[in-house]
Amino acid sequence: MKLRVLYFARLRERFGVAEESLDFSGATAADLIGQLQARGGVWAEELASGRAFRVAVNQEIVTLDAVFPEHAEIAIFPPVTGG
Amino acid sequence: MKLRVLYFARLRERFGVAEESLDFSGATAADLIGQLQARGGVWAEELASGRAFRVAVNQEIVTLDAVFPEHAEIAIFPPVTGG
């Protein structure tokens, strides 16, 4: 399926992309993270297991076992630091 | 010794006096309360053991065993209800 993926803050800067559309054949957030890690470089580095990042599906933070619905808006970002 | 005694709020109204000067031959707050209770009527009623009231000496709340210094300003009042 097609996914729209947004990146914010430090991850947006490191990846050099704020938003992309990608083909995704997996099912879960963990599958997407694996697909992005396979790009190597900063992708492998920032999304390595043990690194702190968050995944949101349709604007709600989820755990890595979350299954993506069709046409989902996915976002990947660092732990939040507002307030 | 001479004591200046102030009364506030419900006690001021019930005793019908805001301030008085009295001769005191005791030593502690408990002695003063005993002397006032001996007046009978509302004094005996409001200052009976088990009734909630506070005694302040020179503008600090004390316990009944507190010894009065010379020329002390004493105040007797109900539990506070501000804020």
Place this chain on the structure above:
Amino acid sequence: MKILVQREAFDLGAEVAAMSQGRTDIGAVASFVGLARDMNEGSGVQAMTLEHYPGMTEKALAALVDEANARWPLLDTTVIHRIGRLLPGDPIVLVVVASQHRGEAFAASEFIMDYLKTRAPFWKKEETLQGERWVEARASDDAAAARWIEP
């Protein structure tokens, strides 16, 4: 530290602005405003009158703030308590606490209010349809203050 006992209303925004004006070290300002309600103990309140013990009041409020400063690293504190006749909706008391981090500001403002409720010599008399009545001290206020007693 700023402590006032006054008949006039206070201005929350102005007090917080005065506290933080020109400073860049404050990260958190917690405020509390207590207001007169139209209802208490199940019956309507048309007005209330606040009596206090002049002289002791200011000392007691300063002692509360001193104790808060001893417990937490605070940058500034303001306490304003009104006296006299107030109507439902009127503000009664203001507490503002500034600190570097939010935990201290929250804790100290709640601490000051809890101690004020049990230690500062103010008394409320309410006007109701059934006549006037002195507000009785609440066990819940004693319990709230007791939470802060250190073991």
Place this chain on the structure above:
Amino acid sequence: MKILVQREAFDLGAEVAAMSQGRTDIGAVASFVGLARDMNEGSGVQAMTLEHYPGMTEKALAALVDEANARWPLLDTTVIHRIGRLLPGDPIVLVVVASQHRGEAFAASEFIMDYLKTRAPFWKKEETLQGERWVEARASDDAAAARWIEP
């Protein structure tokens, strides 16, 4: 409930006045203002820029307030969070909670701030003499939020 994400400054006094205007059932209004400090992690901060996730931010803030309402009997809540570039001393975030009694207002305002710090999609980038840096999430914020998890 009022939730705003905006570049402009907010007016604490006006927000509290708007909330209590014409009401006589509010007994307590607790407020919190978070400000940009000139110092963080031991080095000087000259400015900061707040980025957020438009769309999710408003939802996340509304969810925090909904959860506060489920936990405490609140009368009204306002949350305003600024975005964009801010200087030391500038206010960043405002939380105002009104309730009948003070305990709920204090608890809910602190709860909302603690959850906001860990759940609302804002990120701070600081400008220091050593260059720009993204603020790292704090373990102390996770710990503060964890206090509210019910057993």
